[in-house]
Amino acid sequence: MLTLTPELITRHDVSGPRYTSYPTADQFQTTFGPTEQAQALSMRRLGIGSGHQPLSVYAHLPFCRSLCYYCACNKIVTKQYDKATNYLDHLLTELELTVDLLGKRESVAQVHLGGGTPTYYHDDDLTRLTRALQEAFDWQEEGEFAVEIDPRTVTYKRLHHLKLLGYNRLSFGVQDLDPLVQEAVHRVQSVSQVRTTLDHARALGFESINLDLIYGLPHQTPERFEQTLRSVVAMRPDRLAIYGYAHLPLRFKPQRRIDEAVLPDARNKIAMLALANHLLQDAGYVYIGMDHFALPNDSLSVAKRQGRLHRNFQGYSTQPDGDLVAFGVSAIGRMGPSYSQNVKTLDAYAQMLSQGQLPVERGYRLTREDLLRRAVIMSIMCQGRVDMESIESAHLIDFKRHFHQELKRLGELQEQGLVVVKPREFEVTELGWFFVRAVAMAFDAHLQNSRERQHRFSRIL
Numbered sequence: 001m002l003t004l005t006p007e008l009i010t011r012h013d014v015s016g017p018r019y020t021s022y023p024t025a026d027q028f029q030t031t032f033g034p035t036e037q038a039q040a041l042s043m044r045r046l047g048i049g050s051g052h053q054p055l056s057v058y059a060h061l062p063f064c065r066s067l068c069y070y071c072a073c074n075k076i077v078t079k080q081y082d083k084a085t086n087y088l089d090h091l092l093t094e095l096e097l098t099v100d101l102l103g104k105r106e107s108v109a110q111v112h113l114g115g116g117t118p119t120y121y122h123d124d125d126l127t128r129l130t131r132a133l134q135e136a137f138d139w140q141e142e143g144e145f146a147v148e149i150d151p152r153t154v155t156y157k158r159l160h161h162l163k164l165l166g167y168n169r170l171s172f173g174v175q176d177l178d179p180l181v182q183e184a185v186h187r188v189q190s191v192s193q194v195r196t197t198l199d200h201a202r203a204l205g206f207e208s209i210n211l212d213l214i215y216g217l218p219h220q221t222p223e224r225f226e227q228t229l230r231s232v233v234a235m236r237p238d239r240l241a242i243y244g245y246a247h248l249p250l251r252f253k254p255q256r257r258i259d260e261a262v263l264p265d266a267r268n269k270i271a272m273l274a275l276a277n278h279l280l281q282d283a284g285y286v287y288i289g290m291d292h293f294a295l296p297n298d299s300l301s302v303a304k305r306q307g308r309l310h311r312n313f314q315g316y317s318t319q320p321d322g323d324l325v326a327f328g329v330s331a332i333g334r335m336g337p338s339y340s341q342n343v344k345t346l347d348a349y350a351q352m353l354s355q356g357q358l359p360v361e362r363g364y365r366l367t368r369e370d371l372l373r374r375a376v377i378m379s380i381m382c383q384g385r386v387d388m389e390s391i392e393s394a395h396l397i398d399f400k401r402h403f404h405q406e407l408k409r410l411g412e413l414q415e416q417g418l419v420v421v422k423p424r425e426f427e428v429t430e431l432g433w434f435f436v437r438a439v440a441m442a443f444d445a446h447l448q449n450s451r452e453r454q455h456r457f458s459r460i461l
């Protein structure tokens with residue numbers, strides 16, 4: 001077991017992308033719109049350009065009942081339920097348009113309902129959405145079907161309903177269990193509420209339950225955060241994600257309600273991260289990479305051990321790399337050698353769909369060079385290892401010649417103990433896994449072309 005120390009964190013504390021895609025979304029262009037997306041979907045139907053892996057499906061349900069002040073998501077806080085039902089009507093139109101191009105009953109290995117708060121919707125509307133998705137796609141028996149839930153909006157009965165609909169995974173935000181912190185971020189949920197939700201989910205047989213925590217919130221101190229960590233570890237969720245809070249009030253309006261005077265300083269934030277890392281590994285959790293931990297028998301830990309981890313817009317996944325079709329405002333999908341992102345406002349979304357158009361605002365068609373670099377970066381992010389020969393034969397290049405500059409940068413990272421470079425492969429070390437974004441960044445041509453872009457991303461830890 002390797003423990004992060006504040007010294008190590010400070011040494012490697014830089015900003016960088018999370019690489020849920022390569023190139024990252026800030027590279028998407030408006031020259032890629034509905035026509036280009038329609039072509040991409042038709043190409044998959046014809047078996048051109050896309051792999052033959054089952055699809056992943058994401059639906060963005062942006063409505064929330066109350067505002068969490070740390071929120072940086074694309075959400076709509078409203079008590080007007082009819083807004084949400086209208087939106088669902090539009091989303092089902094988008095589904096229809098998509099399936100017309102893609103073909104019906106494509107095999108689906110992964111479904112994720114995210115938000116916002118998917119459980120903002122009443123059971124009958126969640127049924128309406130799920131049945132439409134099940135009619136449109138063939139949900140594989142062994143698939144992962146996940147819903148983000150809010151413990152404040154679910155009961156045993158509601159979880160039971162989700163289980164009956166076919167969902168087998170849950171993810172929910174805890175952030176912090178300290179009442180003072182919860183008040184300051186306007187998200188109050190008691191320890192017993194969280195524990196009860198978790199117990200109900202287990203009793204109902206959900207296969208994998210993920211909890212999210214955030215460090216760096218107002219009033220947090222290492223001592224208070226330790227209490228939250230100990231309470232959460234005692235609940236034994238299968239997976240835990242620990243994110244760093246990035247306070248960007250100019251960009252995210254809700255964050256203006258946070259009192260900056262009570263935010264922890266950088267030293268305390270680093271101490272909390274080091275503490276979380278130490279405490280979770282001590283409690284038997286495996287570090288998966290990029291803020292994620294899982295119990296040793298969870299499928300993510302098994303996939304990591306077997307070198308089968310993948311990465312998509314929802315983070316790490318055990319499902320093979322493949323196309324992702326995404327519905328709803330701001331949703332990002334991947335289809336063969338392209339990415340697409342939907343418009344971000346309800347009005348624009350409704351308007352495009354009412355005109356029979358796919359609601360795509362921007363996207364990106366990958367070049368051969370992008371595809372090559374995506375393969376290297378995803379191999380680093382997921383396997384922690386790059387086999388130069390297999391990259392050479394898949395992409396018809398001479399690795400050492402092509403990546404001459406990048407290998408020089410790897411040499412520097414090797415001196416810092418983050419990678420080991422061998423004649424035909426390089427590997428991320430145990431220490432390097434904590435800074436895996438820094439290793440991947442060495443191969444990001446878009447980032448190298450514009451160093452100032454780097455500062456737009458969050459800290460890598």
Ligand code: SF4
Nearest residue numbers: 064068071073075116
């Ligand atoms: S953090 Fe989640 S629940 Fe809170 S306002 Fe944002 S999207 Fe809604």
